[in-house]
Amino acid sequence: MTKKPKQIAIYGKGGIGKSTTTSNLSAALSDMGYKVMQFGCDPKADSTNTLRDGSYIPTVLDMLREKGKVDAHETIFRGYNGIYCVEAGGPAPGVGCAGRGIITAVQLLKQQNIFEELDLDYVIYDVLGDVVCGGFAVPIREGIAEDVYTVSSSDFMAIYAANNLFKGIQKYSNSGGALLGGVIANSVSSDYQRSIVDDFVARTKTRVMQYIPRSITVTQSELSGKTTIEAAPDSAQAKVYRELAERIDAGASSAVPHPLDPQDLRAWAAKWADLILAIESGEVTDAAQAI
Ligand SMILES: Nc1ncnc2c1ncn2[C@@H]1O[C@H](COP(=O)(O)OP(=O)(O)OP(=O)(O)O)[C@@H](O)[C@H]1O
Ligand SMILES: [Mg+2]
Structure with a gap:
């Protein structure tokens, strides 16, 4: 019998560190022996590039536009430690709905039973922005992801975006939508930043999965086109990402959040x-x- 992969989605305000965190999470899970696919759901199509020495891959939607019909295998590229990398891509600039693009890309892989064929343990969706547009709620509401994590700093706008995401999860939770695994507190280094995030999760009945400090090691790794797990495996920062992976792997007690x-x-x-x-x-x- 083929197993079903665990499907998780990472959300958060623009530029908050979703792709960096997701790629390090994928790399750490892969080092733990899991078969991982990272699925970028951002029209910028830059989710997976630190898994591939800084190189970009063609997107599913671009291939569909060019060829009309695509073998799903052609859309999958290998990255660090054999991680499967896919970028959904976006609609032609100025037209179409990016959310529909995500559905199209996921359906292409599902119709061709790729997840089963590759015997994946994890599919991790790196999703653009918060849930202001219904399109980006797709991984939550279409039964694609089971657990959602949000990356947030202690800045108000990041927390505001997390709170909006909680509203989206709450809205779809009655109709089989995803649940919230927790908050990944990124760029949280000082005590007061930690206290702000702690207070927000307490009030919204959620939890912090990991505190990730801002670190020059992440900057260095990104500049060399790699995740921190790959570029600096012995660093304190890599340890933080490994702990995050272990916590997520330990099985989330995911729940419906209580947005303010x-x-x-x-x-x-x-x-x-x-x-x-x-x-x-x-x-x-x-x-x-x-x-
Ligand atoms: N903990 C950290 N320490 C240092 N730099 C970080 C950290 N997390 C993220 N960054 C840096 O912040 C920048 C934005 O990160 P990233 O691209 O992961 O954000 P994103 O949320 O995916 O952005 P977008 O919404 O544009 O997709 C990158 O240059 C990244 O290296
Ligand atoms: Mg990103």
């Missing part, structure tokens, strides 16, 4: 504005105590 409504989110942010000032001035030394 706009007024509550505003009030929450305003409270933190006062608090970080008090922390900066030394008036408050323990943010967790002061909440």
Whole structure:
């Protein structure tokens, strides 16, 4: 009997570190012995390039546009440690819906039973942005992914995007949509940043999967076209990514998140504005105590 791969989707605000985190996660899971496919769902088609020495691959939608009919095998490229890399691509600029493009690309692989044929353990979808457009909710609502993780820093706009994603998950949860595995706290290095994220997850009844510091090792690795797992396997940062992979692999107790409504989110942010000032001035030394 062929097994079903675990399918997870990574969301988050633009530029927050989704592709970096996803690629390191794929690399770490692959090092653990799993067969992994990373599926980029961003028209920029840059999700997988640090798995492939910085090189870009043709996208599924581009191939379909060029040839009309495509053998799914042609859309799959191998990366670090044999990781299967696919980029869905996007519609021609200015026309069409990118979300529909994701469905088309996933369907092409599913119709040709690629996941079973490759005997995959994990398919990881790296999805653009938050769920402002229904199209990007596709991996959540079409029963594609089971678990969703969001990458967020402690910046308000990143948290705002995470909160919007929670609304999307909550909306589709009654109709078999994906559940939230947790928040991956990226570029969180100081105590107060950690406290902000901790407070947000407590209020939304979610959890932090891993705190990932901002690190020059990530920058160096990216400049050499590689993940940190590949370029600096003995670094502290690689260890952090490996821990993230282990936690995700341990099996998420995924759940429906409880997003804050706009007024509550505003009030929450305003409270933190006062608090970080008090922390900066030394008036408050323990943010967790002061909440
Ligand atoms: N923990 C980190 N330490 C240092 N740099 C980081 C870290 N995480 C991400 N970056 C850097 O931030 C930049 C944006 O990251 P990335 O491309 O992964 O974001 P993204 O969320 O996928 O962006 P987009 O929404 O455009 O797809 C990259 O240059 C990456 O190297
Ligand atoms: Mg990206």
